[in-house]
Amino acid sequence: MGAEKAKIEQQTNNTTAYSLSLQKIQDSIRSFSTYYSNSIDLPKYISSVFSNNSDLINNLLSFTSTSDTAKSLVRITDSLSPIIQRIQTATDWQNSLTQIFSTIQQTRLPENIGTITKLAEMLAQIDSVAYIRSYPSNIQRSGILAKKGKLIDLELKEGIALYYVIRTELIDELAIAGSTHHRRIVLAHSLNYIIEDCRGAIKKSKNRQESEEEESLIQLLQEALDVIAEKHLASGEALLAGILSHLIDLLKKPESKLYRKLKSARETENPKTLDKVTKTTSISSIIAIAPIPAAMQGYAYGKTPIPTTFSRHAIAHHPNKQQFTPANAAQGLLLITSLMSYIFGWEER
Structure with a gap:
C-alpha cells in the first residue's frame, strides 16, 4: 500500500x-x-x-x-x-x-x-x-524601466519625451523628482545637457543619407537648438511648435490612430482606455507618441487657463512670456528631437 x-x-x-x-x-x-x-x-x-x-x-x-x-x-x-x-x-x-x-x-x-x-x-x-x-536604448538602462506606470505618466500627463534622445541619468533624475514642479526645475536646470543630447541624436542620424524632407527638418531643428542655446527662447520655441505640426502630419496611419487614442486617454483620464492601449501597442511607439497630446492640448480662451507648459496652440494663438521658459524649451526640444528620431528611424541607424 x-x-x-x-x-x-x-x-x-x-x-x-x-x-x-x-x-x-x-x-x-x-x-x-x-x-x-x-x-x-x-x-x-x-x-x-x-x-x-x-x-x-x-x-x-x-x-x-x-x-x-x-x-x-x-x-x-x-x-x-x-x-x-x-x-x-x-x-x-x-x-x-x-x-x-x-x-x-x-x-x-x-x-x-x-x-x-x-x-x-x-x-x-x-x-x-x-x-x-522592446524599450528604447536609453530607457533600457534606466531605473524607470521597473516603473512602467511612472514612465507613461511622465510622458502622457506631463509631456516629457523620453524616447531615445534624453540621457539615462536625466530620466532617472526626473523619475525620482517628487512632483511636477520639481521635474520642471530639473528640465530647466538641465537645458544645456538636453541641447547636447539633441545634437548628439542628430549627429547619430547622419549614418546614412537623409531624404530631402528629413534634411530640411534637421536644419530647422538645428536652428532651434542654436537660438535656444543663445537664450532666445521665444524664437526657438515658436520654431519647434511649427515643426511639431508638420511632424504630426507625417505620422503613418497606425501612429496617427495611436495618437488619437492616447489623446482620448489623457482627456478622459480613463485608466481602462490607457490600459487597453498599452496592452495592444508596441511600447516604443507609445513612448514616442505619448508626449504629443500634452503639447497639443486645447483650451477655451477666456474660459479655461492657457497652458503654461510647452504648447503648440498657446504659442501660435496666445503667446505669453510664461510660455518661453528654459523648462518649456527643454520640453519642446526633447519632444521634437524624439519624434523625429522615431519617424525617421534614427535609433536603428
Whole structure:
C-alpha cells in the first residue's frame, strides 16, 4: 500500500509540475511573441526575420488554445527551424533560439517533464530579454524601466519625451523628482545637457543619407537648438511648435490612430482606455507618441487657463512670456528631437 501511495503521489506531483511548466511556456510564448509581432520593437536583424514569418506568430499564439500540446510544439519547431538558419548575427539571440529549438524537438514527447521544465525556464529568460529590448536604448538602462506606470505618466500627463534622445541619468533624475514642479526645475536646470543630447541624436542620424524632407527638418531643428542655446527662447520655441505640426502630419496611419487614442486617454483620464492601449501597442511607439497630446492640448480662451507648459496652440494663438521658459524649451526640444528620431528611424541607424 505504501509503495502504491507513493507512486500515486509521484504521478500527481509530475502532473502538477508538468501543468505549471506548460503554463510558464504559454505565458512566455504569448508574451514574447507580441514583441516579435511588431517589428518596430526589434533590432533589424530580428525584425527582418520574423516579419516575414506570419506562420510562426500564428503557431505561437495558437499554442495556448490547442489541447494537442505535442502537435502544437511540433508546428512551432517546424516554424522556428528556417528562422534559426537565417539568423546570422547577434550571438546571444542566436544561442537562445537555438537552445529553444533543440529543446522543443525533445518535447515531441511531452511526458518528459525535465525537458518541458527546461523549456519553460529558457522561454522565461528570453521573454525577459525581449521585454527589456522592446524599450528604447536609453530607457533600457534606466531605473524607470521597473516603473512602467511612472514612465507613461511622465510622458502622457506631463509631456516629457523620453524616447531615445534624453540621457539615462536625466530620466532617472526626473523619475525620482517628487512632483511636477520639481521635474520642471530639473528640465530647466538641465537645458544645456538636453541641447547636447539633441545634437548628439542628430549627429547619430547622419549614418546614412537623409531624404530631402528629413534634411530640411534637421536644419530647422538645428536652428532651434542654436537660438535656444543663445537664450532666445521665444524664437526657438515658436520654431519647434511649427515643426511639431508638420511632424504630426507625417505620422503613418497606425501612429496617427495611436495618437488619437492616447489623446482620448489623457482627456478622459480613463485608466481602462490607457490600459487597453498599452496592452495592444508596441511600447516604443507609445513612448514616442505619448508626449504629443500634452503639447497639443486645447483650451477655451477666456474660459479655461492657457497652458503654461510647452504648447503648440498657446504659442501660435496666445503667446505669453510664461510660455518661453528654459523648462518649456527643454520640453519642446526633447519632444521634437524624439519624434523625429522615431519617424525617421534614427535609433536603428
